[in-house]
Amino acid sequence: MSAAEMSAVATAPAVRRPPVVSTRFLRSELGMVFGRRRNLAILAVLAGIPIVIAIAIKVTAPVNDGRDGPPFLFSITANGIFVALTALTVVLPLFLPLAVAVVAGESVAGEASLGTLRYLLVVPVSRTRLLAVKYAGALAYCLAAAFIVAVVGTLMGALLFPIGPVTLLSGTQVSYGAGLARLLLVALYIAAMMAGLAAIGLFVSTLTESAIAAMATTAVLAVLSQVLNQVPQLDWLAPWLFSHYWLDYGDLLRDPIATGAVTKGLAATAAYVLIFGSLAWSRITTKDVSS
């Protein structure tokens, strides 16, 4: 044994025993997701929608002439809280899924295309942990996206319109505070629906080294699911589509809350998260990282 080896053994650094729970990587990931200018710009666009709606209604004072418009649109002048509900309805079909598709699609593929994936893995980060942290980051973004629309909508509504007791869809009136609680439930439900899409995006993201391709695929799937949901000939398929229950949050605005469709929606989303989470896991834990 040479002197060099002796010193190698003598100075062999003791590897610190890892803590049972460490949130450092998760916090770093959240910092990455919410520190990226692009992701912040998307949130800003989402925040802009209730602002535009509120100002447009304030300026034009629309009359309900029987033409189709988003639900709640004509209730806004009576109660500002409906700015938030209208805005959530407007962003749900396209803007919100796009936002989620960007973050979820980028999650793994973005690291792969930069080459940073290999460096994370040799740190080492276990592939399961990487996937969990990436999904947590996407979930946080789903929540943030839904909540920024709800919060900005509520503030704009309070600023430009009267606020007060809220008339629910079933005709019952509840206090403004109880109305806000209902709005919170709606935002949570919508965020949960987006969590299903995020799981699909996460899986797609493990399939490719191109972040853009993963984002586009996820966005296309979100739109496709909604289109198929509208085709009468495909009624048999509709309950299996992940977007089928997205709009059922209206049931949260009844008194008492109609739980049937909402529960089904949450169960379906949980199933989608489970299935696509497992697919993503089996893919990432077996794939050769050659990027």
Add this chain to the structure above:
Amino acid sequence: MTARSLEPAVPQQGAAGSAVSGPAPRLDPDATAVTTTGLAKRFRGGQLAVAGIDLLVPHGAVYGFLGPNGSGKTTTIRMLLGLVSPTAGSHTLLGRSMPASAAQVLPRVGALVEGPAFHPYLSGRANLARLDAADRTADPSTAGRRIDTALDRVGLTAAAKKRYRAYSLGMRQRLGIAAALLQPRELLVLDEPTNGLDPQGTREVRTLVQELASDGVTVLISSHLLSEVEQICTHVGVMHVGKLVAQGTLDELRRSQQPRVAVETTAPAAAVRALAELGLTPGPIEGRHVTAALGEAEPEKVLAALVHAGVPVRQFTLDEAGLEDVFVALTGEGFDVSG
């Protein structure tokens, strides 16, 4: 360490095996830093990138992993680090079986794999902080100090706050090395660490590797340029078309190519006769020059025999094979040629 034969490159199974099963492999002096047994990778297209190699990197060695571009070096390194799963064979890092022990072993291994890769919109420092945060074994309370030390070690302190996007190729390479130095390591795997560096930068990396090696860190350094690693290596392995065609200490490798004697004389024919009598096989006469492979003969005795035979020797030289010659002989091509 014991002398190792050049060919075939067979790992010492006994030593490696006991290291794996020992109760405290980390302290086992016989444990090798890297051992592979029949490690092979066939890509899905059917291409055999690595054809069953037996690498052996002793503790404390600076192991030059050489071969032309495309000879399988990077794929091998990816397999060593658990990024790519081998289609056959097995390997150990620091005496522990991989990839099963990746979580225990990899924190003690610093790596630069196929060039640096970082987030372009983050600063150099933020990129290192990101990697450190991902390391469960890293102590968050010392993160700032360790990051600064690593940046200082590669001369990036001044550019620490610059975005990675604005880094030159050389600075990127340095940041990659800094990432490998965030923690005290026992093994450094550096894949082409001098790529994109200017001569000054190349010298600095060489000095850095030597410093680390003198601290007892084992270094596996790959390169397609022999000249870049020749000065710092204690051991070399040569890859050619997915095979490990030679492995051993630098001296063993040099000895594998026989030195030649060259004689300048006014009587070349007489010199040829005299050399032949000694059992050497002289090459064709070129003007006043005759050369022959030395074989087992001692050069002093050859000269004495020539003089004794009355050959008027003007100049007598011993040409030891340069490593470059050895590599050309082993790989059948120049070193910059893609395989």
